[in-house]
Each structure stands twice: as C-alpha cells, then as structure tokens.
Amino acid sequence: MPAPAFGNGRRAPVEKFAPTPSQVEELKLCARDPIYFANKYCKIKHPHRGTLLLKTYPFQDKCLRSFQKHRFNIVLKSRQLGLSTISAAYSVWLALFRRDKNILVIATKLSTAKNFIIKVAKILDNLPPWMRICDYDKNQQEVRFENGSQIKAVPTTEDAGRSEALSLLIIDEAAFVRNFEEIWAALFPTLSEGGGAIVLSTPNGVGGQYYDLWAGSETNGLGDDAVGDNGFHPIRLPWDVHPEHDQDYFEATSKKLGPRKTAQELLCDFLSSGETFLKAATVSWLNKEQRPPISREGPEGAVWVWREPEKNHKYLIGADVARGDANDNSTFVVIDMTVGDVVAEYQGKIYPDGMAEVLDLYGRRYNTALVAVEANTYGNHTLIDLKKLGYPNIFYRTAPAHSVEKHYAGPKDKAGFDTQTASRMEALVRFEDSMRCHVVTPRSSRYYEEVQSFVWLDEKPQAKKNKRDDLIMATAIACWVYRTYFENYRLSCKANGAHSSTEKPLFAYMSRTSTLFSGYGRPPAAMTSDYQRARQAHAEAQEKAKRLQQAAQDDDQLKWLLS
C-alpha cells in the first residue's frame, strides 16, 4: 500500500518559470530583509477589514529586526499586538529564503497551534507565483518546503520536539504553557546547533519559567540592543506601543477587564497579574521597605541583621525548621515587638540541633526573645535541644495569654507552634493582615522574593513550583504569636510613654489622617470596622488579663506553698 500523502493533498500551484531580472532583484531584497518582505508581499486576514497587506507598525519592525539580529528573544507583551502574525511572517521568511530551517511553534492548545499554521498558509498562498521559489505542502499543523525547511505548530506536551534539532523555537503565550519548565529543559538542548528562540507572552504573575527567563533577560537600561545575563534579548510591549490604541481604548478596555486582567493583558505588569496571596499594593510596599542588612553573620553569613538589640525592647522569634540537607531551608525571623520591625533573619541549611544552637544564641542576644518554633518533626528536635540548652523563653501553645513568656511547662505541655491545615491558615491570615496593615515591617530581599511567588494554588496559599516559602512560614508564625498574645503590647508601650517618636503606631492604618492612606482620601470601610473590633477585643483582653493575672498569682503562691 502506498504511504499516505503528507498534507491534505492540495499542493500549492507552483509555476516553474524563470523570474525576470527585476523579479530576481525583488527576491534578493526580500531574502535580505524580513520587514521588506512582510510589507510588500505578506497578506493577513483582519477580522473587520478582510484580507489585506501586512503593513507593519514601527514596534513590529523593531521586533522583526530583533528576531533577525538576536539568537534568543523574549517578548513581554500586551494582548492583540499582532505578535503571532509577525512571528508567522518571520517563520515564512526564514523557511522560504533559507534551506533546511526547522521551525517549531509551541502553543497552549491545539486550536492556537492550528491558527498559527493558518496565518503561515495565508501568507504563502497569497505570494505571487514567482516569489514561491520552492514547492511546499501542508496540513493543519505543518508546512514542509522543498528546500528542506519546515514549520510545525504543536500544542504543549511534555516531550514536544524533544528529539529534533531546531533552527527556531517559538513559544506562544509561554507564561500559560503547562509544564513550561519541563518543555524548556527538554527543548533547550535541541537549539545547541545554533538554533534560536522567540518566547512570547503576556505576564501571568511572578515566578515560573517565563518569569525567570524575563527576569534573567533584564538589562538595566543598557540600551535597546542589550542582552541579559541569560543570553535573551528582552522586548517589552505595553498596550500603548500600538498606534491605534489611545487613552479611550485603554479606559474602555480596562473597565471591561478589571484591575488584575488589565495588569495582565494591557500593562505587562507581572506583580498584579498573578494570584499572589498578598495583594499587589502590599507586595509593592514590601518592595519599597527592603533595606540592605547592617551585617551578614552566623552560619555561612546567612543571618542578616538590620538592628542590634535595644535596651527595654521586647523581641519575638518565629522559626521554621527543615531537615538541613534537603531542598528546604531552616529559617527564623526576629521581630522587635516594641516597634514591629523585623530586625534579624536567618535562611540556610542547618541540622535541627545546629538550629537550636543558633536560636539559643540569637534569642539570648535579643533580650532573651520569646522563641516560637514550628513543631513539625524537625522542629521538635530543635525544641528538645533548645530545652537542653536551658533556653528560658520558649513558646508553649498551651500557655495562657498572661503567662506566655514565663510558662512553667508541665509534662503534657507542648512546645512550639503546631502547623495543621487550620492553624497554618490562621497563621497566614495573621501574616496577611500584619503585612497589609504594616504592623510588621520586613526588610529582606530574600523574603521579598518569596512573597512574590507565594500564590493561591489549588485553593491553598503556597509557593509556586521550585520556589520557597520557608521565610514566609517563620514570619507567619511570628505574626500569629505577636497578634494573638501581644496585640496590645505596643499600645500599652504607647500609653506608658515608652514609645519613641519614630515608631509606627500599631493601628496607624485606622487613622483617617494616617500617612499610610494619604492619597486614598479615607481608609476603606472594612478598616473602620476592624478598628471597632480591635478596640473591643483590646478592652476584653485587658479585662481577661487582669482576672488571669490574679489567678496566676494564686497559683504561684500555691506552688511556693507546695514545694
């Protein structure tokens, strides 16, 4: 039986005749310059205007020039700028005027892959016969040329194109391609013979392979033709590069899209385009609050210090302990409870017993800070060692509020913060509102990096694939302890005049004259009811603390009598 014919059996009618001298000149011009070729001979299908000649916009010319000049290009784009169209035109140019070019397009789904080939076919089928210098055949996903070139478009699958050596790889809507990490890892070696790549996408939050490629391509203003550390040439195309997009277009479109989609589809804004657990405004505040540490010390210089301990200030340490030799890091954060700043932080690989020593050291240094350790398997080892070291201020989850810092542990008392699904969420809720309301101010770039890729995934706040959240968890535990037991502490410092004038008041966000909300006119209504609830909780907590203090004194007397 004869092998089935490639394509749909419809071969392009190629007239084999010698081009005239002027046609030869024209072919030479086209072969040299994809912009000339596109503008003079490429036809596209416009949704309202029908079939028309592709008259490229200046930003499209810049892209075509970059595709030709740079081996690796990454485009961060807003929607509907004609990037698929010019990538199709560029692919046709490369395949037709060069021999043996193997071009692979990866798209998010089959229909998008087929659409790419439709654009390619539209251009090819509308070329004047003398311009089709070689025969070609096509099906819905592939065009093969007589000169050995081919253009193939496939939907995303893990082993897409794994075995073929590629001349050009185009990844469309890369930030939305499933398993892009794996696909990139499999395809990158196929470009080793000198192949290039064009990676196109609108943003989809911080983190992930596309984000990492973009971040690695940033050239810090070194000029239009600069290439980033990872060899990629970055091209950023927000909505207003398009000459037909004016302010009215932006306003009408963004009204329809809403803020998150506007960030994604029009503004090329990574931060606001993803489902980060912390809201974009909080993340951007954290960005501004970053400071270089005054010292890097301890194991491998991984303890960063922003402020030395101050007399009469109270400190709290939240810690998350990992195995020490695996991927996860052990972490701790030291919060100055008197002012709410993170004053020191650790992130590194250390065994649980070593972690106990580091916590003992820094706990004592920071005025015998209250140490709250996540009591998972490794954390329990750390807690046992911390007790052996005689550390005097360990957090016990069974401790009543008034005695949390001077709790006499009984045999049934459990040290540390127990992370179950519910308590993890509780800690994260306290973490979120501590950050949003600027109650706790972190300074660290390591922490900021985690925050950007800490997202809602499968209805659960967690780190994106290959990203970490260990500093976030240490901070969340500290925030939970701080807000649960010491919410009123800073208020009482203030009432007693123990507050320096540079400190942020705990409930600054609730004040109508607060500088945190200058520019917003007035605080959102939700804040006002937060304020009322907090006031009420404060009064109740004070009342309860008084009663419990009395009871504790009785207990202490009893202990003394019985000993």
Ligand SMILES: Nc1ncnc2c1ncn2[C@@H]1O[C@H](COP(=O)(O)OP(=O)(O)OP(=O)(O)O)[C@@H](O)[C@H]1O
């Ligand atoms: N230079 C141009 N002149 C007129 N129309 C154009 C031009 N370039 C592209 N178009 C048209 O603009 C529309 C969008 O093009 P295309 O799909 O290539 O954009 P895109 O940036 O890939 O969009 P998306 O963000 O949806 O992937 C198409 O209808 C295309 O025909």
Ligand SMILES: [Mg+2]
């Ligand atoms: Mg497209």
